[in-house]
Amino acid sequence: MWTERRYNYMETKMAKEPKEEKKSSGNKWLKQLRAYDDSVNYEYDSFAKENCLYTPSPYFNWIFANKSHGIPKNASVLFFSEQKAGKSLSIYAMIKQMQQDDPEGIAIYFNTELRGQLQFKAIPGIDEERMVIYDTNDPVEIFDRVENDIKAMVQDGMPLRMIAIDSLTNIQGIKRGDADSVANHLVGDHALTIQIGLGKLVPFCKRNNILLIGTSQMRGNLDAGKYGPKEKMAESWATKHAFEYFVSLKRAGAAEDKADIEGKTFEDDVKDARDNKLLTGHKIFVKMEASSIGSAGRAGVFTMDYEKGIINQHEEIFFLAKNAGIITTVNNRTYTYKDQSFNGKKETAFAIRDDAKLRNAILADIKKLDE
Numbered sequence: 001m002w003t004e005r006r007y008n009y010m011e012t013k014m015a016k017e018p019k020e021e022k023k024s025s026g027n028k029w030l031k032q033l034r035a036y037d038d039s040v041n042y043e044y045d046s047f048a049k050e051n052c053l054y055t056p057s058p059y060f061n062w063i064f065a066n067k068s069h070g071i072p073k074n075a076s077v078l079f080f081s082e083q084k085a086g087k088s089l090s091i092y093a094m095i096k097q098m099q100q101d102d103p104e105g106i107a108i109y110f111n112t113e114l115r116g117q118l119q120f121k122a123i124p125g126i127d128e129e130r131m132v133i134y135d136t137n138d139p140v141e142i143f144d145r146v147e148n149d150i151k152a153m154v155q156d157g158m159p160l161r162m163i164a165i166d167s168l169t170n171i172q173g174i175k176r177g178d179a180d181s182v183a184n185h186l187v188g189d190h191a192l193t194i195q196i197g198l199g200k201l202v203p204f205c206k207r208n209n210i211l212l213i214g215t216s217q218m219r220g221n222l223d224a225g226k227y228g229p230k231e232k233m234a235e236s237w238a239t240k241h242a243f244e245y246f247v248s249l250k251r252a253g254a255a256e257d258k259a260d261i262e263g264k265t266f267e268d269d270v271k272d273a274r275d276n277k278l279l280t281g282h283k284i285f286v287k288m289e290a291s292s293i294g295s296a297g298r299a300g301v302f303t304m305d306y307e308k309g310i311i312n313q314h315e316e317i318f319f320l321a322k323n324a325g326i327i328t329t330v331n332n333r334t335y336t337y338k339d340q341s342f343n344g345k346k347e348t349a350f351a352i353r354d355d356a357k358l359r360n361a362i363l364a365d366i367k368k369l370d371e
Contacts, residue, residue: 037207046072053161053211055090056097056310058317058363059300063288064245067371071245073161075293076202076212078168078243080233085249086284086304087215088115091164092123093309094213098161099127105161106130108150112137112170123309137172143197146204154208162211163201168194169217169234191236198242214243246290252283252301260303261315261349281305314353317362318345326365337362 033039045051052070054061061069071077079087088111095107109116109131116133120126136142142165154160165171173189205212216239221232233240240246259265267277287299300320303312321327327337327348334341335348337358342348352359 046074051209053094053098054101055094056313057093057286057300057302058313058366059302059320060090060286060310062320062366063247063286063298063300065288065291065294065298065370067367069367069370071211072293073209073211074206075245076205076214076243077245077247078214078216078233078235078240079247079249080216080218080235081249082218082231082251085251086282087249088119088166089122089304089309090249090284091166091213091215092119092126093304095131095162095164096123096126096309099130102159102161104130104159106132106159107162107164108160109133109164109166110142111135111166112142113167124307125309137170138177139171139174139193139197142171143200147200151204154204154210160208160210162213163205164213165215166213167215167217168239169215171197191238195236195238198239202242212243214239244292245288248287248289250285250287252285257283257285257301260312261318261346266303266305280307281311314349314359317352317359318349321362321366324366324369326362 047066047068049068049070051073052068053073054070064071079090081087091109098105098107107130111133114135114137116135120128120133134141171190171194173186173193175186175189179186202212216233216235218231219234221229266279266281268280270278272278281304283301283303285299285301288296290296300316302310302316305311318327327335329335333344335345342351352362
């Protein structure tokens with residue numbers, strides 16, 4: 001009797017439980033579903049160090065607010081600023097850093113303001129063999145070239161790491177290019193052209209882990225009212241939706257920004273006709289205005305030398321570590337990091353500059369705060 005009841009119980013239990021065959025069948029379906037090219041790979045870490053690109057500026061890198069303090073290769077960044085703030089120079093500096101980190105990496109730069117022939121030597125040390133600049137504002141020569149020609153090269157193994165468009169604002173609308181007269185006002189032509197172009201370009205970049213950098217000019221914000229911002233980014237809503245990061249750049253104009261930590265100003269000994277010394281560089285205030293994949297609002301400052309590119313990283317690390325609480329102050333003169341003490345800001349920054357082990361340890365501690 002007991003054996004019969006036990007048999008009936010087991011039979012009922014087995015009928016209610018899913019069979020092992022069905023479970024394996026479910027795994028088979030999942031395997032097929034994940035075989036598509038657009039399926040998200042859970043094993044790929046977009047924020048791992050090896051999957052990020054960097055600027056030469058620690059403060060600039062820090063504003064991206066992730067564990068590697070880098071820009072994911074499969075992300076897109078939109079720089080915007082007033083004129084001559086440093087957008088183009090920052091892009092060239094990023095290309096140089098990418099080439100230093102990746103001995104095979106290639107960058108493509110579409111200069112829609114047609115200044116590539118004038119600017120390509122702006123940052124010394126760039127491998128010109130691995131940077132291609134196109135001077136064009138024709139959307140066909142930008143978006144169709146990528147879709148029809150460059151895409152096939154990447155599929156054949158070309159190590160393309162970055163595509164920059166500087167600026168999106170200056171790309172000519174399709175209808176405008178065909179118009180017979182500037183008197184033909186084509187409302188929405190530019191916005192629609194950029195929307196369609198990015199609709200092709202963005203998926204290509206993401207699937208191939210190519211960092212997309214765009215820049216935008218500024219225009220007057222006539223709808224802001226009396227108390228609103230006087231300027232705004234000159235791009236449509238569709239363009240803004242194509243980028244994960246919005247980064248603003250501005251010439252730093254405070255009194256403390258006109259000199260380095262030693263008190264040296266960014267001026268040459270040569271003077272102009274009004275007895276003003278010629279500028280050799282300026283500091284740039286950079287801020288993460290908005291982000292789809294991290295915290296926004298972080299701001300930093302770095303120094304752009306007109307002949308050397310981004311310099312004085314040791315100053316950035318000092319102020320970044322001090323503001324993050326990694327370097328602490330005992331009094332107005334003494335700064336400490338773990339068991340080391342330094343007498344004054346300048347001496348602390350110099351120690352960071354001259355000691356690679358110290359510099360790397362401080363940067364590692366700063367990154368830990370975002371893990």
